Amino acid sequence: MNAQAVRFESVSVSRRGRNLVTDVSFAVSQGAVHALLGHNGAGKTTLLRALCGVVPISTGRVLASSEPVVLFAHARMPAEMTAAQLLDYRRRLRGLSREQVIAAAERTGIQSFLHRKCSALSTGMAQRVNLAIAIMDDAATIVLDEPTTGLDPQGVAELLTLVVGLRAEGRTVMICSHDLSQLELVCDEVTCVQAGRVTATGSVAQVGATAPPSGQVLRTSDDPRARDLLDRAGIAATVTARGLCVGPEASISQVISALNDLEVREATVERSLFARIYERYGCAPAPHRRSLHGAAT
Amino acid sequence: MVAVCRLVVRRRVTLIVASLAAFVAVTAPVARLLTTSSEVDGAVERAQVLAAELVATTGTPIGSAETYIEPRYLLAVQGPYDLVGVAMGMALLALLGGAVLTGGDWRSRAIGVLFARWLARALPATCQAIAWAAVAAAGALILLTATAGLLFALAGLRGSAFGADVVGTALLVLRGTLLAFTAGIIGAGAGIMVRSDVIVVIAVLTEVVVAELLMTALVPQWRSPGARLIAMLLSQDSSRESGFVCDVPRCEPSVLVGAGSLWLYAAAAAITLTITGGAALAASRSVWN
Numbered sequence: 181m182n183a184q185a186v187r188f189e190s191v192s193v194s195r196r197g198r199n200l201v202t203d204v205s206f207a208v209s210q211g212a213v214h215a216l217l218g219h220n221g222a223g224k225t226t227l228l229r230a231l232c233g234v235v236p237i238s239t240g241r242v243l244a245s246s247e248p249v250v251l252f253a254h255a256r257m258p259a260e261m262t263a264a265q266l267l268d269y270r271r272r273l274r275g276l277s278r279e280q281v282i283a284a285a286e287r288t289g290i291q292s293f294l295h296r297k298c299s300a301l302s303t304g305m306a307q308r309v310n311l312a313i314a315i316m317d318d319a320a321t322i323v324l325d326e327p328t329t330g331l332d333p334q335g336v337a338e339l340l341t342l343v344v345g346l347r348a349e350g351r352t353v354m355i356c357s358h359d360l361s362q363l364e365l366v367c368d369e370v371t372c373v374q375a376g377r378v379t380a381t382g383s384v385a386q387v388g389a390t391a392p393p394s395g396q397v398l399r400t401s402d403d404p405r406a407r408d409l410l411d412r413a414g415i416a417a418t419v420t421a422r423g424l425c426v427g428p429e430a431s432i433s434q435v436i437s438a439l440n441d442l443e444v445r446e447a448t449v450e451r452s453l454f455a456r457i458y459e460r461y462g463c464a465p466a467p468h469r470r471s472l473h474g475a476a477t
Numbered sequence: 478m479v480a481v482c483r484l485v486v487r488r489r490v491t492l493i494v495a496s497l498a499a500f501v502a503v504t505a506p507v508a509r510l511l512t513t514s515s516e517v518d519g520a521v522e523r524a525q526v527l528a529a530e531l532v533a534t535t536g537t538p539i540g541s542a543e544t545y546i547e548p549r550y551l552l553a554v555q556g557p558y559d560l561v562g563v564a565m566g567m568a569l570l571a572l573l574g575g576a577v578l579t580g581g582d583w584r585s586r587a588i589g590v591l592f593a594r595w596l597a598r599a600l601p602a603t604c605q606a607i608a609w610a611a612v613a614a615a616g617a618l619i620l621l622t623a624t625a626g627l628l629f630a631l632a633g634l635r636g637s638a639f640g641a642d643v644v645g646t647a648l649l650v651l652r653g654t655l656l657a658f659t660a661g662i663i664g665a666g667a668g669i670m671v672r673s674d675v676i677v678v679i680a681v682l683t684e685v686v687v688a689e690l691l692m693t694a695l696v697p698q699w700r701s702p703g704a705r706l707i708a709m710l711l712s713q714d715s716s717r718e719s720g721f722v723c724d725v726p727r728c729e730p731s732v733l734v735g736a737g738s739l740w741l742y743a744a745a746a747a748i749t750l751t752i753t754g755g756a757a758l759a760a761s762r763s764v765w766n
Contacts (some may be wrong), residue, residue, distance in 0.1 A: 195765065232595040234764035247594060254766070256587045260489035266590060272480035273593045273601075313590065 185210040185321045185352035186231065190240035193226050200226045200378055203240070206371045206381040208321075208354055210245065212364050213347050215384075217458050218373035222262060224356045225409040227327055227373070228252070235452065248354075249319035251310045253326035259299035263290060263309045266298060270313050284316035288342060304335035311342060321352040328359040340366050360454035370454070372461035379461040384453070391457045393428040395450035396435060400424060401443040413438035481601060482608040484591070485578065491609075494574035502620040506561040506627035513550040513635040517725060524726055526727055541726040543691040550636030553721040553731035556628050557642075557649060561710050563624050564617070564653030565703070569681075571613035571657045572664035573730045576677035577755075578609055580668025584675065586766075595764075602669050602760030603753055610661035610749075617657030621650040640721025645714070645734030652710055652737060659745045666752035670759040712737035 186208040193200045203221035208214040218224045229235040231242055232250040257266060271281050285291050288308045293301065301309065307327055314322045324343075328336045336359065343353050343366050357363050364384065371381040380387050400406040403424045410417040415438055417432045423446065426435050436444065451459075485491055514520075524545035533540045579602070582588045591605070592598045625646050632638035667677045684702070692699045714735025721731035 205706070229764065234595050236763055247596070250595070252586075252589060254586050255589045256585050258488065258582065258587045259585075261484075265487060269480055269484050270590070270593075365760055372733075423594065442751070 181344065183210045183242075183245070184208065185212075185245050186354065187243040188227065188231075188240070189243065190241045191227070191230055191237055191242060193223075193230050193235055193368065194238045196276070199238075201230070201373070201376040204373070204376075204378050205240075206378055208352060209369060210320075210352050211347060211350050212368040213343055213353045213355065214369040215363050215367040215454070216354060216371050216373065217360070217454065217461070222373040223376040224373055225252070225325055226376075228323055228354075228356060231323065244321065246320040248321035248323050248352075249314040249317055250323040251307075251314060251325060251327070252330055253356075253404065255310070257298035257301075257306060257309070260297060260362075262295050262297050263301065264294040266309065267294070267312065270316065274317060276447075278317055280316045280318070284312040287315055287345070288312040288372065289338070302335075303330035304332070304338070307335075307339060308342070309332065311339075313376065315346075319351070319353065322346060323354040323356075325356045327355060328357050328362060335360050336362050360458055361452040364452055364454040367454075370457060372457060380457070387457055387461070388453050391453060394453075394456055395428045396426045396430075396432055397422055397448050397450050398424045398435065398439075398444055399446040400439065402443065406439055406442055409440065409442065410438050410443075423448075478604050478608065481604040482611065485605065485608040485612050488578060488579045489614060490574050490581070494570050494613075498567050498570050498620055499614055500660035502563055502624045503572070504561050505624060505628070506631050509550050509555070509559065509628070509631055513631075514548040515635050517549055520546060521725060537763065540726070545726040547725065547728070550628075550632050551721075551731075552628060552632035552636065552638045553642065554729045556625075556632070557645065557711060557732040557734055559628055560625060560646065560649050560653065561619065561707055562623060564649070564656055564710060566706065567613075567617045567620065567653065568656045568660035571610070571617070571661035572679060573681060575606065575611065575661045575664025575666075576668040576681075577674045578668065579605055579665045580671065580674030580677055583669065583672035595596045599757040599761045603757045606662055606665035606753065606756050608668060609665040610658045612737065613661035614654050614658035618650065618654040621653045625650055640719055640731055642719075642731075642733050645732075648712075648736060649710070649734050652712070652741075655742070655745055656706075658708060659748055662749050662752050666756040666759075669756040672759075695735060709737065709741050712741070 181416070184207045188204050188206050191204045192237070193365075194204050204223075204227060216224050216227065226235065228250050230237050231244070231248060261269075267281050267285065270276075271278065274376055285294060288311050290312050292306050295307055298306065298309070331339060340362060347354050355363060355367070367384055369382065370384050370387050372387070373377045382392070397407065403419045406424050407417045407419050410426065410449070412435075415426060415435060417424055417426045428450075432447065437475075485539045491693045500689065521541070524541040527544040528539050529543065530540045531537070582591060588602075589595065592601050629638055629641070632641065664677065667680075668674055671677060689701045689703045693701050693704075712735045714733045717735075719733055721728075
């Protein structure tokens, strides 16, 4: 087992008599990308706040091999400052060299908008400036809170490439996000939080093995004919705009063999692995949400 | 601290406050320039004519001293009040600017990137408040000195600098600087403590409307905090002899500025220490939002 970068041991955080997280224990391996999944209000951001020490821990403790840099989703930058001024300020504050700043700027690809004011930066640009700050601080553990919020697909792809690059450098990255289909492409470990409690934690392979199976979506040379072939084989399928949807009861090999010589141009899962993990361990709303929903209906 | 000071100087609020302070600093000399004249003979003549007319009309003996309107700018008489007004304006700007700088960063959640580490946020937050107060004091010192210089020049141009108290003016400039520092630390500290600029600005506006305007208008014996502050800032010294000699029928009494009570400086130091400590504690509080 890898060394641990961060370890939560029976952590509970309460505020005004309400438990925000209760008895949370999980570990983040060094050099891994760790996903923290959970519904809104599950306690993910509270855990991140406890990690960087801005909220008091009622019981338990958080151990970290080095001080993590947490980039909160709601964090803003002083509007009138340029990205370059902000980086220069951080450089002076931390006593860093100019070379470290230049390297971080190159690493995150922010050189083209260094002289733009922070108020004029797009969400993706601001996210990258934040990452540059974390990189120039030489943080061994970087925590990203909802990093893909407000990013376009290209921005998400660039961010994930950066995350993969950070992992390649041996840094630990912890990501808290709802962008499940993108997240699963880069994560090694996952922890699910539901109503302030950990419901599952471990490697993606371990946790994923317990997730419900997914249906398949196929694009064939003739989808209506493919549906007929599958009907004859006793496999239920429907033709949709996305393609031919096959339920989770049939395996992909069964489907392929039932289609005989029909060309399968594309095969994807109906629901991503993280979406299924989320459904299995983290998406059920907290009791008060359920009662509100009930009241509304 | 150097990095924090450099950052404070570069912030938009600093530029805005500096511009407003410069405006305040030149307002008094410009207003005096526009409303004064060196034509004293004509004023004396007009006062004598008016007094004679009033005597003829009312039959009451009225001297020209009672009808004389001073057209000149007399530095020994008006200068200290003008400087105090400018110093008060700068203190108000330092107070509001400090609140907007620190409280605004907390409210807009921009504070995170300004700390080197979240765990050690008391020191940089306090440094930000002290840096603001220092910048405000430096600005006040420069602008008050410039205002004093302009008023001296104006007195030479449109009136008289006769009997002007140079030492008193210097003391006034220094006390104005101290006031700007204290107001700056109060504003910045309050911004950190309540983590909002809006609340502090509303509190200051409420004080001005209620304590300075309403209460002054409604309660005759009421002495507003602003009036007390002006008296402390002026700290008139009645023990000294003024060299000012009135050369016209009537002059307002000249003002001699004193060194001020030791309590005044002790209070400023106590406020600074208390607010700084309070800001450090407040910055260490939990950050839930």
